[in-house]
Structures are given as C-alpha cells and as structure tokens.
Amino acid sequence: LSLYVPQGNNLGAASYDPEVRKVCVMEDTKDTHAWDLAVLLMEQTQADVIVVSSKAPDSLVDKIEAYCGEYPICKLFIQSFNSFTLGNAYNAISSTRLPDRSIPITSDPASSPSGFEEDESASQVQQDRGYVQEKGAGLGKMRLALVKLGCWVNVNAPAAVCATGGLLSYLIKQPYASEGGRFELAGMESLSLEQHMLINQDALTSLAIFDVDAHANTFMERPKQALSIFGINNSCVTPIGRKLLHTWHLRPLTHLKAIKERHDAVGLFSSTEYQHAGQQLIRSMKKIGNISGWCNNIRRGKAKVTDWKGMIESLLAAREIRETVHGLAASASATLRINEKLEGAVGPELQDFMSQVIGTVDWDASKNEKRLCVRIGVDEELDECRQRLAELEPLLNLVATKISPHVPQDFCKTLNVVYFPQLGHLVAIEPGGRGIQQAPDGWVYKFESEENWYYKTPEMDNLDEHFGDLHSMIIEREINIMQDLTEEMKLVEPLMMAAVDGIAELDCLLALASTAKKYHLVRPxxxxxxxxxxxxxxxxxxxxxxxxxxxxxxxxxxxxxxxxxxxxxxxxxxxxxxxxxxxxxxxxxxxxxxxxxxxxxxxxxxxxxxxxxxxxxxxxxxxxxxxxxxxxxxxxxxxxxxxxxxxxxxxxxxxxxxxxxxxxxxxxxxxxxxxxxxxxxxxxxxxxxxxxxxxxxxxxxxxxxxxxxxxxxxxxxxxxxxxxxxxxxxxxNAAECALLHGVPPDVVARGREVTELMSKFELAKLLDRELTEDEKAELEDAEYLARQFLEWDIDADTQDVMDILKDMVGEAEQRTELRAAERKRSASVQPNDRHEPVPRIEEMEEDEIDSD
Structure with a gap:
C-alpha cells in the first residue's frame, strides 16, 4: 500500500495485489486530522508493506507505526521523495505494461488483424511487424501511454498519480519485477472503499456536488461557494461540522444501517414538533471553538489564558448539547446513535475534569495578570506564600522607617523599601543634591529610573534571606498546579475528541434536516x-x-x-x-x-x-x-x-x-x-x-x-x-430549436433541405442546387459594385478617394433597394389563392402512448 500526502490532509493511495497482479488506485480526497481514511485503507487492504514518502507528515507516520505495532506482519517502508514527484510518477506509470486488446491500424494491405495475447502492447506488435513509429510523432510515447492508462484509472488526479508512481518505483526494485525495469500488470482499477460509495471527480463535477464561483474581488483567497449540493446542505455553524459535511459529500455511505441511522436523526430534527430543540442545539453549538487546537497548545506548554478558558467554555456547551439531545431522544422515544455517542464522551470523567479546572483557575486574576492564576484555597503552600507576600508591605515600611535616620538628609529627599520579583528587596530613593560617591557605607548602586535610584543594602540582603523571592515561588507553584491539570487533560483528551466528533456529526445532521425542511424533501x-x-x-x-x-x-x-x-x-x-x-x-x-x-x-x-x-x-x-x-x-x-x-x-x-x-x-x-x-x-x-x-x-x-x-x-x-x-x-427537432435560439431562418431552411436530401439519399441534388432570386440579385449587385471599382481611374491628387468610395457604395445600396421594392410590388399584384391552415396543437410524435 502506498500513501501520499501532498499538503494538508489531501490523500492519494494505491495498492498492489501480487496474486492477481493488479494495482488499485484511489483518487485524491481529503482525510481527517486523525487520518481515519488512511487507517481504513490499511485495515481494508491488509498490506504487508506500507510505502510513504520521506516527506510524509509525522502524524501519518505515527499512525502507520501504531498499526504496524498491532500487526507485526506489516512493515513501514520510507522511500525517497523523488520517487513520488509527479514527473517521475508519470515516467513509472507510462513504462508499465498493461494488457492491450486493441488491434493496431497499419498500412500493410497484406496484414490481417488477428488476436494478440493480452499482455502484448500495440507498440510491440507494430515493432515486430516492422512498423516503427518516428520518435516524437503524434502524442509522443509517454502521452500516448497515459491516454491508454486513462482508460483504466484517472491519470489526472495528482496525489493518486504520485502514490502510484511511488508504489511502482518500490515494486520495480523487488525480485519479482520483470527484466529491463518494466513492470507487468494484469490490470489497473479504481480502489473502492468498503462501506463507501465510489464516485470519482468527474462525476462530482458533472453533478455539481462542489462548485465555486470566482470572487468579485480578485485578491480574495477564499473562493465563493456557488450553487451546488454542498452549498445547499452547508448550514453548519461550527468549523468542525463544515469539514465533516465536506467529507460526507466526498464519501457517501453504502452501509444500510448507517444510512438509516442518519435518516432517523434527520427526520427527528426536521419535524415541527422538535424545532425548538433544534434551535437550542444550534445556539449551544455556536459556543464550540477549536478544542483540538487548544488541547494541542496546552500539551506543548504554549497555552494562554484564552486557550484554557475557550476549552472549558466549549466543554460546558458540549454538556448542554448532550443534555438537550438526551431530552429530545427521551421525549421522542427514539434511539439516536448521536445521543449514545455524546453520552459516552461527555460523561462523568469529563465533567469531573471540567469541575476541577473551574475550581482551580481564577479567571479574573488570570485576565489581570495575563497568566494562569490559581484560586485561593486550592493549595495550602501557595496560600501561605500569598499571605506572606500580602504581609510584606507593612514590614517594608517599618524597615524604611528604621533606615531613614541613618541616611544623610542631603543625600535623598524620600526613601522607600520596594520589592522586585526578579531582583529582591531594594532601597528606592529620590536623589538629593549629592552624587553616588557619597552613598552610605554598604550601599551598592543597582540602577536608576527617571525618578528614583535603587540600592542593595545589608538590610535588604537580610530581607532576601528571610523571605526569599516570594513572587517567583508563587508563580512556580502555580505552574506546577497547572502542569498537574495538563496531565489530567491528557487523560481525558480522547473523550474531548470524541465529543468534538459527536458535535460535528450533530451539526451535519442538523444541516441536512434544515435542507429537508427548507426545500420540502422526503425521506427515501x-x-x-x-x-x-x-x-x-x-x-x-x-x-x-x-x-x-x-x-x-x-x-x-x-x-x-x-x-x-x-x-x-x-x-x-x-x-x-x-x-x-x-x-x-x-x-x-x-x-x-x-x-x-x-x-x-x-x-x-x-x-x-x-x-x-x-x-x-x-x-x-x-x-x-x-x-x-x-x-x-x-x-x-x-x-x-x-x-x-x-x-x-x-x-x-x-x-x-x-x-x-x-x-x-x-x-x-x-x-x-x-x-x-x-x-x-x-x-x-x-x-x-x-x-x-x-x-x-x-x-x-x-x-x-x-x-x-x-x-x-x-x-x-x-x-x-x-x-x-x-x-x-x-x-x-434541431431546426426548430435553432430558430428558437435566434439562428437566421435561411440557415435553418438550408439545414432542413440538406437533412431531407440526406435522409432520402439524394446527395446529387446538393451539388445541383440553384441560386434563389434574392441570391441572384445580391450577386448581381455585388458584381456591379466590383466593376465600378475596377473601372475607376484613381487620381489621388485631384480626387477625394474616400468620398468617391462612399458614393459607389451608396449607389450600390440604392440599386439594391430599388430592386427589392420592384420584387415586392410584383409579388403584391399576384392573386393569393392559398388558404392559411388553421393552427392546431398536436403531438410531434405519432402514435404516442400517454405515460399516465
């Protein structure tokens, strides 16, 4: 099995079965962040070797290694990225030998087409018969090979082509590869996923499943969703719901039970009786944020106060959603799979974690301090340090009072003892008239600000020794407490991700229910x-x-x-x-x-x-x-x-x-x-x-x-x-359609004439056609104008060329108008013996059977 990820979560895959010698290719599609589709492919193919690029995402490699750990028979092979480039992939695919049932067309009259073996290519047959194609002629060998391969698989899906190229590059190096570096296959076909419908990109495009319009602003990066099936269904209120709905549109289900479960939920949410509950769910889901991103930041130690608060608010909203869905299922006496999924995720364990975080973090203090602060009463040691820090201010005032008498009056105007978290205790003075050299003995200058100078004194060293750096101790203790919460978060993170999946699925079901109600759809x-x-x-x-x-x-x-x-x-x-x-x-x-x-x-x-x-x-x-x-x-x-x-x-x-x-x-x-x-x-x-x-x-x-x-x-x-x-x-009825869309009547009349003659096999009459009177008159007028121009002796010095040309054209137009008026008068004086048919409506097809 070969897996290739060009960027993001786009995935292309190809597998090879040595027993039937066939390669199965899966077209480009999007996978989830948990690589659910890749895991499904590994479980479905049960491959012995999984080939990936050396630039494959670490998260995908971790999934593959975990799978190989569960199934030791499966091995991971990391191949050079060059084997997965599009150019090398095209080379590998185009050099692959496939069964060819076509009969080459040759100019040899003595050659009689006969059956060839299935693994014999047309080019080889031509070479054996002595017909060698000139190099570079026509499409070229590679493009011609890709055209033929296009009848087996879609060669215009870049990720799938790269995955296939990487797979073939690996297979060519194996002992069972053919000589000369060419790999022989019995066939190539599309890879069908179990429990999912196979629908390729051409079908998705033709049916307008996904469609985008160019934005009015040329510099907008995000495309504007056009009128499409996804656009009609997409009323999701959460980003995770929109992503999942997109995945649902890429891979429709084939499992009957799963389809009916979705229909049950859509039927319940679209009913008028439970409309209020649906609106309540939408309001709650709007509070759901990026839980996955927040957990990732917390796990890496880069979380901010907003990350923790956003996670807890989202989990509280998830609890509201679970309670609403549970009450809805109970009142409707219905068994909803989404209800079971949410109850399993947002259970007692996750609620205990929410309560623990809410009881630990002081959100107001955290907002003011711009860091995570712990509530009072959570930790005795932390409370003791805070109490000591709170009692320190009166002590500092007392120390300043004792130091002041021993400081010369002309050295400073005011004196205070201050505490800095990183520097400890310092004496802060507003300088007087004397300089730094006249400071009292034992005073060490540290730094100065616009208003004060700061010194370290023996009394300050004594304070540092007895009280230490209380602020740093408080922060360190709070960090340790939050680290304990982080470890708790890691334990319940799978439950949070399950809750996220359940909310995303609920969002999709509500979107489908909204579409059903809005457009008067029925349950199939x-x-x-x-x-x-x-x-x-x-x-x-x-x-x-x-x-x-x-x-x-x-x-x-x-x-x-x-x-x-x-x-x-x-x-x-x-x-x-x-x-x-x-x-x-x-x-x-x-x-x-x-x-x-x-x-x-x-x-x-x-x-x-x-x-x-x-x-x-x-x-x-x-x-x-x-x-x-x-x-x-x-x-x-x-x-x-x-x-x-x-x-x-x-x-x-x-x-x-x-x-x-x-x-x-x-x-x-x-x-x-x-x-x-x-x-x-x-x-x-x-x-x-x-x-x-x-x-x-x-x-x-x-x-x-x-x-x-x-x-x-x-x-x-x-x-x-x-x-x-x-x-x-x-x-x-092409002629009638042509008239309806503005094609000139004379063109349509000629088309009808040609169609009638061809249907009667009277092709000779097409060559014997005579000009109509109007066409003859038009030709005579054109000839008259041309003769006038050829007979003109141009004298550019004495004549105005443009005026003479305009006079010629005007004379020709008058001649045409006079001839037309004369033909009209001749037609008006002729007796009209024709009877106009009475319009009546009839079916264009005869002997038609009413469908009713």
Whole structure:
C-alpha cells in the first residue's frame, strides 16, 4: 500500500495485489486530522508493506507505526521523495505494461488483424511487424501511454498519480519485477472503499456536488461557494461540522444501517414538533471553538489564558448539547446513535475534569495578570506564600522607617523599601543634591529610573534571606498546579475528541434536516435490493433557478428483475430536459446515501456502490487526450468497474466522432452492459439509428422513453413539456430549436433541405442546387459594385478617394433597394389563392402512448 500526502490532509493511495497482479488506485480526497481514511485503507487492504514518502507528515507516520505495532506482519517502508514527484510518477506509470486488446491500424494491405495475447502492447506488435513509429510523432510515447492508462484509472488526479508512481518505483526494485525495469500488470482499477460509495471527480463535477464561483474581488483567497449540493446542505455553524459535511459529500455511505441511522436523526430534527430543540442545539453549538487546537497548545506548554478558558467554555456547551439531545431522544422515544455517542464522551470523567479546572483557575486574576492564576484555597503552600507576600508591605515600611535616620538628609529627599520579583528587596530613593560617591557605607548602586535610584543594602540582603523571592515561588507553584491539570487533560483528551466528533456529526445532521425542511424533501426508503423507484423526482438545483419544475418518475432495477428493466434510453428534442433528468436521478441517489432526504414525492432506493457518469467533458491544456478520448476513458471506467448495484448516466456519448461510429460505439456499450452485470443505466442520446436502423437487438430488455414537446401546425415555434413519456422520438427537432435560439431562418431552411436530401439519399441534388432570386440579385449587385471599382481611374491628387468610395457604395445600396421594392410590388399584384391552415396543437410524435 502506498500513501501520499501532498499538503494538508489531501490523500492519494494505491495498492498492489501480487496474486492477481493488479494495482488499485484511489483518487485524491481529503482525510481527517486523525487520518481515519488512511487507517481504513490499511485495515481494508491488509498490506504487508506500507510505502510513504520521506516527506510524509509525522502524524501519518505515527499512525502507520501504531498499526504496524498491532500487526507485526506489516512493515513501514520510507522511500525517497523523488520517487513520488509527479514527473517521475508519470515516467513509472507510462513504462508499465498493461494488457492491450486493441488491434493496431497499419498500412500493410497484406496484414490481417488477428488476436494478440493480452499482455502484448500495440507498440510491440507494430515493432515486430516492422512498423516503427518516428520518435516524437503524434502524442509522443509517454502521452500516448497515459491516454491508454486513462482508460483504466484517472491519470489526472495528482496525489493518486504520485502514490502510484511511488508504489511502482518500490515494486520495480523487488525480485519479482520483470527484466529491463518494466513492470507487468494484469490490470489497473479504481480502489473502492468498503462501506463507501465510489464516485470519482468527474462525476462530482458533472453533478455539481462542489462548485465555486470566482470572487468579485480578485485578491480574495477564499473562493465563493456557488450553487451546488454542498452549498445547499452547508448550514453548519461550527468549523468542525463544515469539514465533516465536506467529507460526507466526498464519501457517501453504502452501509444500510448507517444510512438509516442518519435518516432517523434527520427526520427527528426536521419535524415541527422538535424545532425548538433544534434551535437550542444550534445556539449551544455556536459556543464550540477549536478544542483540538487548544488541547494541542496546552500539551506543548504554549497555552494562554484564552486557550484554557475557550476549552472549558466549549466543554460546558458540549454538556448542554448532550443534555438537550438526551431530552429530545427521551421525549421522542427514539434511539439516536448521536445521543449514545455524546453520552459516552461527555460523561462523568469529563465533567469531573471540567469541575476541577473551574475550581482551580481564577479567571479574573488570570485576565489581570495575563497568566494562569490559581484560586485561593486550592493549595495550602501557595496560600501561605500569598499571605506572606500580602504581609510584606507593612514590614517594608517599618524597615524604611528604621533606615531613614541613618541616611544623610542631603543625600535623598524620600526613601522607600520596594520589592522586585526578579531582583529582591531594594532601597528606592529620590536623589538629593549629592552624587553616588557619597552613598552610605554598604550601599551598592543597582540602577536608576527617571525618578528614583535603587540600592542593595545589608538590610535588604537580610530581607532576601528571610523571605526569599516570594513572587517567583508563587508563580512556580502555580505552574506546577497547572502542569498537574495538563496531565489530567491528557487523560481525558480522547473523550474531548470524541465529543468534538459527536458535535460535528450533530451539526451535519442538523444541516441536512434544515435542507429537508427548507426545500420540502422526503425521506427515501432504502433497501439492499438493486432497485430505483422514484415518484415525481426533481432536480434540486435546477428547481431553484425557475418558477416551476416538472417532476418525472424513474423505475429501474439492476440485474435480472421481474418487474423493472435495468436500462432506459431517453431521446427527444434538444433542450427538452434529458440531461437534467439524468442528473436528477443520480443526485437523488447520491443525496439519499449521504444521509439526507431527497427531492421527490416518494423514493425507494437500493444501495448504489458506484456512480459513473459521462455528462461533462472537462478539457484542459494539461489534460492528456482530446474531448472524445476523455469521453472514452469515462465510459471505459464504467465498463470495467460496474456491478449490478451501480448507477451509470451516459449523456450523448459518441457525439465527438462521426455519427455512424458514435452510434456503433454506443450500441456496443449498451450490449456490453446488458450482457454483463446489468447495472441501473440511463442513456441520453440523439442517435435514433439505434432503433431506426436496428443497431440494437429487439430482444434486449430496454425501456425507450422521450421528453415530450408540443408543436403548433403552421408555426415554427416548439414548446417543451419536460415530461417523460415511455415511447420513442424519431427526431431531435434541431431546426426548430435553432430558430428558437435566434439562428437566421435561411440557415435553418438550408439545414432542413440538406437533412431531407440526406435522409432520402439524394446527395446529387446538393451539388445541383440553384441560386434563389434574392441570391441572384445580391450577386448581381455585388458584381456591379466590383466593376465600378475596377473601372475607376484613381487620381489621388485631384480626387477625394474616400468620398468617391462612399458614393459607389451608396449607389450600390440604392440599386439594391430599388430592386427589392420592384420584387415586392410584383409579388403584391399576384392573386393569393392559398388558404392559411388553421393552427392546431398536436403531438410531434405519432402514435404516442400517454405515460399516465
């Protein structure tokens, strides 16, 4: 197992199983400060060796060493940081040999494609056949290798790539590595976490789980949260709650019991009956501060008064929260896991520690002294020193009175005995007319201020000997007492961290409950059966941007189900809501498994282990491959990793190549999914060839649907109904959509003509097309203007060139206007025998079956 942390708590991981010779890669994600995800990976993989960078955080190394101490078979290997750099990682990954089932395209007519062994690469086959690619041609060997690897794993996740590179660098040095420094693998795949859904970065971006907008102020470092699922759910009031909610959105649950426990809590907190208790909890949670940071400062001896006070105030607020949650659970007769968690953390032991700190620290004195002061009555020795210090002032006045008669009158105006914590007792005088040389015998000059001079005398030495440095003794004793409290704090620190975790979880549950109440969400019925039955589902983000949103149903089931089919193919006009429908299904499933309620009338959702999407192509100059290659890699991940419990959303896959090739690829993908695990799949496409030309076998159990639209006969406008209907649409109505979005009518008319001729295979007529009367007139006017310009004998000395050019253009425009007016008069005098059709509304598709 290889773990790589580039910065903060970002984590990338890769594991290798020598029995199957496969590398599993986990994309970049955020871990907690306690490295819970790293521990989960170690427990899940049960690796014999854990490889980390030499610059790995000490806290992560400590966790790994603790794990290795519990499981002696596991060893920690710290590898040079250079093996984890991005450049070296790319080199290591690109030199890895993977199974290649592709057939190279060559120009040799005599070569006949035949099957190759799975571990033989296309480049090796070409070399064996005598075709050597020129160095640096095309993408280059490394980029081409990364494009091919992108079909196995996401090579655009930096931390994951670095972790994989470090792992491969370690494996190459082992005895079982192949010769020549190249490591052979049977495959690479995504690393799925137990009890967590696998959803990659492309899916998170396409579904708008996290999204940020550029801030109006260019110099603002923190991005502004845009309209996204996390932004909608994030009403947490504590920093620890916001961090945990972010983690919940990164890793949805797949454990049915844990999901139901979250749903139980969200249902309780969102009910009107317990609204007051929820508001009380929010007020208490606002008092929670950075307990973890304060404990860290106290443990290192760098704590201030504010650290101790902030910690105690937060713990008192935690006690309030525990009591409120306990009363809420008792009144609702409900068993809440968060209640059990808080009761276990904020128990008698932690309350005893709070009482001990409150009874020990004098907060008012500490504020005045700007250090931790101990209350009176806590320690007898400390109280005795304080009493002696308090009685010292009358004694000092008495000593000053005894010294004064023995001091010459002209040496000083006033005389006092003072005490300095670091210097002891000193005589302070306001100097008279004589200098330092005339001081009494035995007086030693120490220092002076603007008003006084200070001396050490035998009487002062006597005071120091009998009373000592009382102030330092008091401070030292208080430090010892606070050190004892620090040791007590270390004993209860795990309980405090457990309380922090419980409060963070409670904050997240209250945030999800607030979202459910605000947006009228309902609790989904969760089941282990791979089913997806949604009644009147909505897209929560799109719904916020419009006055009304048309809800739609979904009925799918993975595997071989008696009542429902596993795949739905949706067609329809451009802009009719197909993409929104596909995203809404994925979002409803996703929101249910993070523990929230869903935007629907009702929903029965079977646990989804993986969500794969082909919704949005994220192109970048740094991203290897074209847009179509990126689409292929996304679909390849789905084909390799899908199970009967997965959910796949494919939106217009194949549009990046020729229509025939795109439709053929899509048909192949559909058949592969239907013949394989049969995951719950929604295909959104404009490839009507799939059923019009029978690209798909009629025996496949696929549900064909389309988004309904309305068309008024005699009118060019199209009306979207955004309603799903269980029938096939035979056209995408691109021309009507083009007119609706402002494309010139002549362009649309030409497009319709070309489409009609191509559909009739009358391609020759496209070449025999004649110009219209308007086009001929326009061409004649242009020719007239050009001839006028060519016949002009320019004399720049006597003629104003710009004026003549303007006259030419003006004459040509007048000629055009006259010709247009003449054509208009000719058309107006012709009899009009045409009868205008009576507008009537009809469905664009024939023989349509009502979905109701």
């Amino acid at each position: 019925h969760m089941t282990d059966e791979p089913i997806l039955e949604i009644r009147e589902g909505r897209h929560i983000i799109f719904e916020l941007n419009m006055d009304s949103y048309i809800a739609n149903d979904t009925m799918l089931a993975g595997g071989d189900h008696e009542d429902f089919r596993s795949m739905m193919i949706v067609t329809g006009a451009n802009g009719s809501g197909k993409s929104a429908y596909g995203k809404q299904v994925a979002l409803i499933t996703y929101m249910a498994q993070i523990g929230g309620f869903v935007p629907a009338k009702s929903a029965k959702i079977g646990i989804v282990d993986k969500i794969f999407t082909r919704l949005q192509t994220r192109e970048s100059a740094s991203r290897v491959g074209s847009a179509f290659m990126i689409d292929l890699s996304q679909v390849s991940h789905a084909l390799r990793g899908a199970t009967d419990r997965s959910l796949i959303i494919l939106d217009e896959f194949g549009k990046g190549t020729t229509p025939a090739d795109g439709a053929g690829l899509l048909a192949g993908v559909i058949e592969c999914l239907m013949d394989g695990p049969c995951p719950r799949t929604i295909v959104l496409t404009h490839f009507h060839e799939l059923f019009a030309q029978h690209f798909l076998p009629d025996t496949l159990p696929i549900l064909f649907c389309h988004m309904k639209t309305l068309f008024i006969q005699g009118d060019e406008d199209i009306t979207y109904l955004y309603k799903l209907s269980p029938t096939i649409a035979t056209t995408s």
